[in-house]
Amino acid sequence: xxxxxxxxxxxxxxxxxxxxxxxxxxxxxxxxxxxxxxxxxxxxxxxxxxxxxxxxxxxxxxxxxxxxxxxxxxxxxxxxxxxxxxxxxxxxxxxxxxxxxxxxxxxxxxxxxxxxxxxxxxxxxxxxxxxxxxxxxxxxxxxxxxxxxxxxxxxxxxxxxxxxxxxxxxxxxxxxxxxxxxxxxxxxxxxxxxxxxxxxxxxxxxxxxxxxxxxxxxxxxxxxxxxxxxxxxxxxxxxxxxxxxxxxxxxxxxxxxxxxxxxxxxxxxxxxxxxxxxxxxxxxxxxxxxxxxxxxxxxxxxxxxxxxxxxxxxxxxxxxxxxxxxxxxxxxxxxxxxxxxxxxxxxxxxxxxxxxxxxxxxxxxxxxxxxxxxxxxxxxxxxxxxxxxxxxxxxxxxxxxxxxxxxxxxxxxxxxxxxxxxxxx
Amino acid sequence: xxxxxxxxxxxxxxxxxxxxxxxxxxxxxxxxxxxxxxxxxxxxxxxxxxxxxxxxxxxxxxxxxxxxxxxxxxxxxxxxxxxxxxxxxxxxxxxxxxxxxxxxxxxxxxxxxxxxxxxxxxxxxxxxxxxxxxxxxxxxxxxxxxxxxxxxx
Numbered sequence: 001x002x003x004x005x006x007x008x009x010x011x012x013x014x015x016x017x018x019x020x021x022x023x024x025x026x027x028x029x030x031x032x033x034x035x036x037x038x039x040x041x042x043x044x045x046x047x048x049x050x051x052x053x054x055x056x057x058x059x060x061x062x063x064x065x066x067x068x069x070x071x072x073x074x075x076x077x078x079x080x081x082x083x084x085x086x087x088x089x090x091x092x093x094x095x096x097x098x099x100x101x102x103x104x105x106x107x108x109x110x111x112x113x114x115x116x117x118x119x120x121x122x123x124x125x126x127x128x129x130x131x132x133x134x135x136x137x138x139x140x141x142x143x144x145x146x147x148x149x150x151x152x153x154x155x156x157x158x159x160x161x162x163x164x165x166x167x168x169x170x171x172x173x174x175x176x177x178x179x180x181x182x183x184x185x186x187x188x189x190x191x192x193x194x195x196x197x198x199x200x201x202x203x204x205x206x207x208x209x210x211x212x213x214x215x216x217x218x219x220x221x222x223x224x225x226x227x228x229x230x231x232x233x234x235x236x237x238x239x240x241x242x243x244x245x246x247x248x249x250x251x252x253x254x255x256x257x258x259x260x261x262x263x264x265x266x267x268x269x270x271x272x273x274x275x276x277x278x279x280x281x282x283x284x285x286x287x288x289x290x291x292x293x294x295x296x297x298x299x300x301x302x303x304x305x306x307x308x309x310x311x312x313x314x315x316x317x318x319x320x321x322x323x324x325x326x327x328x329x330x331x332x333x334x335x336x337x338x339x340x341x342x343x344x345x346x347x348x349x350x351x352x353x354x355x356x357x358x359x360x361x362x363x364x365x366x367x368x369x370x371x372x373x374x375x376x377x378x379x380x381x382x383x384x385x386x387x388x389x390x391x392x393x394x395x396x397x398x399x400x401x402x403x404x405x406x407x408x409x410x411x412x413x414x415x416x417x418x419x420x421x422x423x424x425x
Numbered sequence: 426x427x428x429x430x431x432x433x434x435x436x437x438x439x440x441x442x443x444x445x446x447x448x449x450x451x452x453x454x455x456x457x458x459x460x461x462x463x464x465x466x467x468x469x470x471x472x473x474x475x476x477x478x479x480x481x482x483x484x485x486x487x488x489x490x491x492x493x494x495x496x497x498x499x500x501x502x503x504x505x506x507x508x509x510x511x512x513x514x515x516x517x518x519x520x521x522x523x524x525x526x527x528x529x530x531x532x533x534x535x536x537x538x539x540x541x542x543x544x545x546x547x548x549x550x551x552x553x554x555x556x557x558x559x560x561x562x563x564x565x566x567x568x569x570x571x572x573x574x575x576x577x578x
Contacts, residue, residue, distance in 0.1 A: 017428070356492035358467055358558060359433075366429040374467040388490060389467055418438065418493075 002313035005305070006398050008034040020368030023403045028184055028212060028347050028394030029372050030234045033298070040297035041239055044290045052289055053263055053280075067289050070296035071279070074244050077299040078210075078229070079220030086245040086252065086279040087292050091211045092134040094230035094245035095178070097282060098207055099138035100258035102176065106146045110256030111274075117205075117255060121147030124173045126204070128153040128161055129384055130183050130190070133377040135209040135230075139178055148175065155384055159186035159335045166198055174204040181219070181229075182212040185378050185390065186335025187318070187345040189213065196225045205251070211235055215396075216314055216345055218307040221246045233291060237397075238298035242291035245282070252278030261285045305397060314395050317404055318346030321393060324408040325350045330415050334385055346395035349376065352414050357389040363417050364391070367410040431529075431548035432555070433493070440542070441493035446503025452476025452484035458573025462565040464557055469495050473565035477573045480511045487565070492558050494549060499562035501543045506566060514570065517543075518563055525549065525556045 006012050009032045016022040024032060044066060050059035052067045072082035088094045104110060105117035119125070125139050129152050143150040151169055154162045161179075170177055177199040182189045192208065199206045208229040213219050215236035221229045228251070232243035247255070257264060257275060261284035266274040275281040302310060319337075322344065326333040330353040338344030352360050361373035372392040375382045382388060393407050451457075454476035463470045469491030476484035485507040487499050502521075506514045520536050521543055529551040531537075537544045549559045 358469075358492035358494070358555070362432070362552070362555070363429065366427065379468060388469075418433075 002309055002397075003305070005034070006400070008036070008301075009398050010035060010038070012398060016368035016370070017366065023367075023369040023406050025393035025395070025399070025403065025407055026370045026372050027396035027399070028235070028345075028392065029376075030240070031215065031237045031396050032398065033237055033239070033294075034301050036301045037238055037294045037297045041290045041294035044293045049290075052287065063289060066293050067287070070292045073296035073299050074292075075246075077303065078214060078231070078244075078246055079222050080246055081249075083279065084221075084246055084249055084252065086247065086282045087287055088230075088243045088245050088282075089241055089288060090234075090243040091209065091230040091232040092243075094228075094243055095135055095207065095209065096138050097245055097258065098228050098230075098247075098255070099142045101255040102205075103142050103145045104256045104258045110254075113254035114256045119146040119148045119175050122173065123148040123175045124151050124171070125149070125176045125178070126151045126153065126170050126174050127177075128179045128190075129155045130159060130161065130186070130188075130381050131178075131180055131378070132184055132209060132211070133379070135178055135180055135207075136380070139176070142176075153179070155381065157385070159183060159188055159381060159385060161188075161190050161195075163191070163194060166194070170195075170198045170202055170204060172202045174199070174202055176207060177204045178207040178209070180209040180212070181214075182210075182216075182345045183335070183378075183381070184212050184347070184376050185349045185381050185385075185392070187212075187322070187338065187347045187349075188335055189217070189343045189345065192224050192226065200225070212345055212347075215302070217311040217343075227251055233295035233298065236295070236298050237301060238295035239288075239291040242288040242295050244295070247278070249278070252282075257281050257284065259284045302397070310397055313397065314346035314399070315343075317395050317399055317401060318344060318348075320401065321346065321348045321395065321404050321407070324404065325393075325411065328408065328412050330354070331411060332387075334387070334390055346399070347392060348394075349390040349392040350411070351387050351390050352411070355414055355418055357391045359418065360391040360411075360414050363414050364407070364410050367406070369393075369407055369410055371407075428529075428548065428551055432552060434545040434548065436542050436545040437497040438493060440497035440500035444496050444500035444503075446486050446500060446507065447488065448486060449474050449488045450484060450486045454478055454483060456573045456577035458569040458571065458576060460565040460568035460572060462561055462568065464491070464495070464561055466554075466557065467492070469558065469561060471495070471499060471561055471565050473499075473562065473569045475566070475569045475573050477511075477570075477577060482506055482509055482511065482514055482570070485566075487562065489562075491561065492555075494546075494555055494558040495561045498543075498546060498559045501541075501546075502562045502566060505541060505543060511570065511574075514566070518566065521546070521563055522560065525559055 050063040214231040357373040456477040471489030
């Protein structure tokens with residue numbers, strides 16, 4: 001039995017419009033924070049705040065220790081060591097760091113080791129049609145910058161990656177295969193093993209967007225075998241303003257930085273600069289220290305709950321959510337219902353027949369239910385699924401069966417609300 | 426009436442269900458302006474075309490997709506603005522924008538007369554996230570009129 005953790009999250013005690021109980025089902029956009037995270041961040045400022053990585057005083061030592069300790073905690077949370085973790089402001093920045101680094105290498109920046117990243121006309125970068133814009137646009141730009149070609153793995157009508165032609169899409173011309181671990185729209189967890197195996201067979205780098213999985217299921221990047229992976233703090237109960245890039249150490253040490261400044265250099269002359277090894281070479285300027293410490297507190301909190309327990313709690317609720325939405329007349333669930341043979345994250349994006357997502361969200365909001373409406377930064381996927389936008393409910397450790405029931409109940413009433421007034425088509 | 430019902434008044438739902446002015450028409454006029462506006466938050470979009478006859482907006486049509494608020498607002502805009510002069514359209518547009526900024530406060534009777542059906546949008550002002558939906562068409566109008574006037578001069 002999963003413990004009731006709601007009292008750990010102060011915000012959940014507040015009410016929604018007109019004093020109604022808050023039903024927060026927008027955790028895939030951003031999760032609420034437990035007291036442990038709030039206190040870790042505040043304690044840093046209250047007791048240890050100082051510039052990290054320099055300074056000979058006690059506070060600087062404490063701050064540096066806490067900051068680097070947080071790196072170890074985040075590394076361990078994803079099966080890695082601390083020196084495989086680069087702090088970034090969010091997952092978007094992590095993906096951009098890799099894409100821009102490859103772009104810089106292709107421009108001739110970096111030492112001999114950077115040449116392994118050089119991309120030229122004739123080379124190809126492969127993504128999938130299911131990507132969040134954050135794992136699509138940086139690669140579009142990189143192909144424009146290098147003259148390489150962008151290709152993509154298609155999805156089927158349910159949003160599953162269609163790997164039928166994988167071998168002709170990912171070929172020896174492929175230099176990068178960038179893909180998401182789990183979809184923020186269909187909730188599908190993609191077959192990382194097959195994609196990594198193919199990428200390895202052709203010598204392509206793999207870049208994994210793991211934003212939706214790291215907070216919800218046990219994730220071990222070295223075991224998955226990906227070269228780089230991105231995830232954010234705020235979706236895993238941590239603060240905003242911090243995220244992490246995981247990378248294989250030899251790659252991180254070879255990738256040239258693309259943001260330049262203090263704390264990243266071995267030596268600087270008026271004409272030339274040599275960089276420190278990773279992660280420092282990528283962490284130019286002041287870092288989100290308190291946020292990193294808060295993110296580590298979130299990882300500790302989740303680890304104490306046990307990621308297997310978290311995954312199973314959310315799978316149970318998620319199954320109820322997806323089955324429930326798919327059985328309401330006039331409501332279409334995007335993606336398959338899922339099950340043991342087809343793992344899906346604890347979220348449901350739905351389309352209500354004849355009612356725009358904004359209008360659906362408004363009716364739910366009136367019932368105190370917070371959901372996400374729109375295209376969730378996945379416009380291509382929505383277009384391929386034949387819709388413009390959707391309404392998404394997403395779960396977290398603090399979500400309850402009663403909340404899923406409240407959502408299903410309110411969702412069932414949406415068409416009636418508009419219908420009784422004449423309907424909107 | 427709850428806040429929600431106040432936003433989705435019957436007149437708004439009626440306009441959303443069968444909007445007026447929908448379907449782009451190519452006006453046979455000297456000065457034609459067109460504008461394409463997108464709400465980047467939701468991807469809702471509108472393409473509006475206006476045709477001027479002197480300083481009168483002789484033709485106003487649009488094509489688009491979006492939520493009931495944006496679609497109804499476009500429909501009401503068409504009814505209010507087609508046939509008016511540029512000055513009158515500017516006055517109506519300003520009044521509608523003021524209504525959106527009024528946080529749900531009912532307008533004075535003169536403004537109510539000026540805005541007609543558009544007064545029903547008063548409830549939208551209570552929902553900051555939806556004001557953009559209601560204003561999408563009005564942004565397109567402003568831009569399309571500028572284009573048309575450029576063409577004229």
